[in-house]
Structures are given as C-alpha cells and as structure tokens.
Amino acid sequence: MNENIDKNTLTIPIERSIQAELLLLLGQKASHGYELIQRLNDADFKNGEADTATVYRNLRRMDKDGLINSHWEVGESGPGRRLYQLTPQGEKSLKIWVQYISQQKAKLEIFLQAYSQYEESLFNEENGVHKP
Amino acid sequence: MSSLSKTLRIIHAGALQQVIRKCVKHFSSHNANLTFEATGVGSREGAKRLLSGENYDIIALADQALFAELLVPDLVKSYYIFAADQIVIGYSQLSKGSEEINQGNWFETLLDPQVTFARSDHHLDPCGYRTLMVWQLSESFYSRPGLYSKMESACIPYSLYPKSLDLASALVNGKVDYAFLYSSEAEQLGLPYITLPSKVNLSNPAHANFYDQAAVSVESKVPGKNIIIHGKPIEFAIGISKESQNLELAQSFVELLTGPDGNSILEECGLIPC
Numbered sequence: 349m350n351e352n353i354d355k356n357t358l359t360i361p362i363e364r365s366i367q368a369e370l371l372l373l374l375g376q377k378a379s380h381g382y383e384l385i386q387r388l389n390d391a392d393f394k395n396g397e398a399d400t401a402t403v404y405r406n407l408r409r410m411d412k413d414g415l416i417n418s419h420w421e422v423g424e425s426g427p428g429r430r431l432y433q434l435t436p437q438g439e440k441s442l443k444i445w446v447q448y449i450s451q452q453k454a455k456l457e458i459f460l461q462a463y464s465q466y467e468e469s470l471f472n473e474e475n476g477v478h479k480p
Numbered sequence: 481m482s483s484l485s486k487t488l489r490i491i492h493a494g495a496l497q498q499v500i501r502k503c504v505k506h507f508s509s510h511n512a513n514l515t516f517e518a519t520g521v522g523s524r525e526g527a528k529r530l531l532s533g534e535n536y537d538i539i540a541l542a543d544q545a546l547f548a549e550l551l552v553p554d555l556v557k558s559y560y561i562f563a564a565d566q567i568v569i570g571y572s573q574l575s576k577g578s579e580e581i582n583q584g585n586w587f588e589t590l591l592d593p594q595v596t597f598a599r600s601d602h603h604l605d606p607c608g609y610r611t612l613m614v615w616q617l618s619e620s621f622y623s624r625p626g627l628y629s630k631m632e633s634a635c636i637p638y639s640l641y642p643k644s645l646d647l648a649s650a651l652v653n654g655k656v657d658y659a660f661l662y663s664s665e666a667e668q669l670g671l672p673y674i675t676l677p678s679k680v681n682l683s684n685p686a687h688a689n690f691y692d693q694a695a696v697s698v699e700s701k702v703p704g705k706n707i708i709i710h711g712k713p714i715e716f717a718i719g720i721s722k723e724s725q726n727l728e729l730a731q732s733f734v735e736l737l738t739g740p741d742g743n744s745i746l747e748e749c750g751l752i753p754c
Contacts, residue, residue, distance in 0.1 A: 381754050382561075382685045382713070382715075382754075383685075385684065385685045385686055386685050386686055386688070388686075389684075389686035390686075397678060397684070397686065398686070399678060399683070399684060400564050400566075400683050400684050400685070400713070400752055401564075401752045404564070404752050404753060404754060405752075408743065408753065420560060420738070422558050422560075425548070425552070425553075426548070427544050427547065427548075427558075427559050427560065427561045427715075427717055428558055428559060428560035428561065429560075429561050429754070430738075430754060
C-alpha cells in the first residue's frame, strides 16, 4: 500500500481497507488464511462478507510488498498451511492506516455535525422560528 | 540435482489437469532427462488407488480431508493445502434456459423436464459429493423443502461421469445442458457459468459451520461399508508418498506448486492459491 499513500493527504483507495483489517488481525495474532477469513468475518468492524479470493489476493500482495511474511507450518496430524505474520514494515503501514482512518472519522463527524445544524434550521423554518 | 533417467509419477485430481501440465512443463525446463507420468482421476478414486498398492511419488487431491481419512500416516507423512475453489453451474450457449438462469432461479431451470443436468460420481470424486452438499444447503438457503430429492431424481445418473472434468467435456460436446463443476474448470474451458451464493458454494471458511450441516454417505476404504462426510470449504492439497523413490525431486515439485511460480500457474488456471 505504501506506493499509494501520499503522506500529506493520506488518500488511500477504500477497496484496499481490507489490508488494514488484515494487518490489524495479523498484529494481534499470526494466522493462516483459512483462520484469517473466519476472524475477519467475525470482526465487528467488517462491513459485508470478505470472500476467499479477495483475502488470499491481498495476503499475496502484502507478502510481496514486505508488509507481512509467510512460511509453511506443518501440523502434527493436520495439513500444512501457510502461516502469515506481520513485519516491522507492516506495523508502520498499520499506523499510517490508523492515521488515515482517524482523519476520515474526523471528517465524517464534521459532516454529521453540519447535517445536524441543517436539520435544526429546517425544523425552525417549518415552525416559524427565525434566528439571526 | 541428479535426475538422470528418472520418472516422477503423479496422481492428481482431474480438475488439476492443466495445473499439473503447466507445472510439469516448468519443472522439466529445470530438470533435463526427467520424465513424468501424470494420471488424472476423481480424487477419492486416486486416494484409493494408493491404498490398493499402486505407486506414485506425488498425490494432488481436490479435497484435503482425503489425506487424513485415507492416506495419513501410513502412505503419506504430511500434506499441504495449496488452493481453494467453489462449486458453480457450468453451461454452454446452446443450453436450454441459459437466457433466463441466474443465482436465484437455477433450480427451477434445472428441474424443467426439458433440461438435462449432471454431476460427477460422489463415490469417486469430491465434486460429486460437494454437489450433493450444495443441493442440501440450497434447500435451507432458498427455503425449498424437498429440493435435494428433486435434484437427485432429475439428475443424469452420476455413474456416467466419474470425475468433474468428464462433465466439463460433456458440456463442451453438448451432451448435457448444465453441470456442477469447479469454477476453475469452467474458467479453463471458457464455459459460461452461474456462481452460487457463498453460503452454499462451499467457498468461504466463514460459513464452515453452515456447510457442516450437509452430509453425504460415500464408500469407505472398507469394501461394502459407507462413511458419512460433512460439508467443508473447498481446499486442494498435495503430499508425497512415503514409498517414493524420488523424494528429493518430489519435494522440489511440491515446492514449485506451493511457491510463487505455482501460485501464478494456479491463478492462470482459475484457482485461488492459498
């Protein structure tokens, strides 16, 4: 994601927000893809269903970009699965995401505040109240 | 690497035919004088061939659960999950009702007496028992009691098509209107297909508990006895036979398939590398 972040304006394509979610989950605990998909869909912050192809595609991209790394983990009796974990570069990337999300949250709060004022003005107008 | 006059024997899911061909081509370019014998079968049949004493170096199956059920630990020590997929309904431009069929009405189209559809043999091929699971889950998902039985009755006898790749050929040759396949097979053959909701297409681990409600009886490794298997997200896996005389080469081949080059090949073939 680094190449898509302008550090001054912090504009990030919203479809890549799944990367922030995956980075956070991997920061909490190293996981393989199967488990990550389950954890992601169970997370309260997830909007809509995260499909298998999207999750694996983003994991491969982040692995290639050095935000996470992976190795094969072979269970005692179960199957071998690729285990993903966060790298120091991934931790930095997650912090940038948090900065971006905080900015977006502030903007949304300003929008809601402006709407609230607009709604109040409509109410006053309908009820004959005129304020300077 | 010493590979003079050696033959690597691979038994694989029919659905992996293109993947294995591409991997063999890639692997051969780095291993001169190595020959391959690749056999595509229904994965359940493939695992049973090992049980019956046939020798292969590498086993690549469409259902990772087959390793635990039939092969580990006696014939295979460890195995690796390398790809995911989903069940879809493939068709052709000539299929009856193809103008109207969609994700919400597919069962109505397929149950039209003028329409033919098929699935593979559930005793031999995971795509066969996964199709039965899709029908069971659809009964609940679409609130259509009795749908499973109706689909079973209307379907072309499963024994005609041992593995899902045979179904794909039947579609291409116009022998059936619709067939339940892996998405990757439809992609590889350029066939149009209907995707199903993720709660029934066995693609998403998020729905593992829901999939588990589906259960199918298949022939076990004990002749004459059946076992019940439950629905799971679709995962392909690969392992090396403990009897392999080419362990180093087999390991290199598995590393190719599970590494970056293998991932590219899997994506080209419409599978999701894991």
